[in-house]
Amino acid sequence: KKKDNALLRYLLDKDDTV
């Protein structure tokens, strides 16, 4: 189930300062 959420988590976790 966790793996299924990978894309949304990635999008929300994105760091704009990098």
Place this chain on the structure above:
Amino acid sequence: PQGPKMPQLVTEFLLCDPDELQLQTKISARLQQEQTSWRKHGNTSTFRLLCLMADQTLLSIVEWARTSIFFRQLKVSDQMKLLYSCWSELLILDIISRQVLYGKEGSLLLVTGEEVHFSNIPFHAGPTLYSLIQRGLKLVEKLHILKVDRQEFACVKFLILFNPDVKDLEEHQFVERVHEQAKGALLEYTLCNLGHFTHLLLCLSELRSLSTLAEDYLCCRNLSGEMPCNNLLIEMLHAKSA
């Protein structure tokens, strides 16, 4: 009603809205790129194209939420719970609001700026899609009559996103507070016109019911193996059914 009557929060909400033209350019470019590669492999279809368009719109919705006031203060775990619960409503609202604000009667205005005449939508599309389109059109008409504007749509998006009924939120009180604030701003903006305000809220329950229908439709097409895989749209669909 621009100027002194505009509640501060409505201005803040509007500032979070993406630029329609930029979005159009970005999504059109992405679609063209994808179509070129599909043509090479000979597997292009209207449905695949629509799915890609929906997926790209969904990405822009997540980007809007992520960078929006209040939402960016939440932990990612809460952000995910909120988005999983309302992604299809926000997606349908995006399509509907585009018709209300910029669309023409008799045709569907796509996020790419292209217009599709309703006569070009096949009758054999199936009963679910047919019903979705019919009910969607009725909702567009209602919102058109109510003369719902960009400001009101901006408030509505926050009302939908900050849903205090979502289970297991760590910051439930915060979500509830933002929801109430957004509702208050919308009421203030509609100049305490309760009739208008109430009609608008009624439209939101129709929007929710439409989004459930849309999810069912996509799930069916997905089960019959027609959806392109590995994208956000699929991930959202899976999360709901899990």
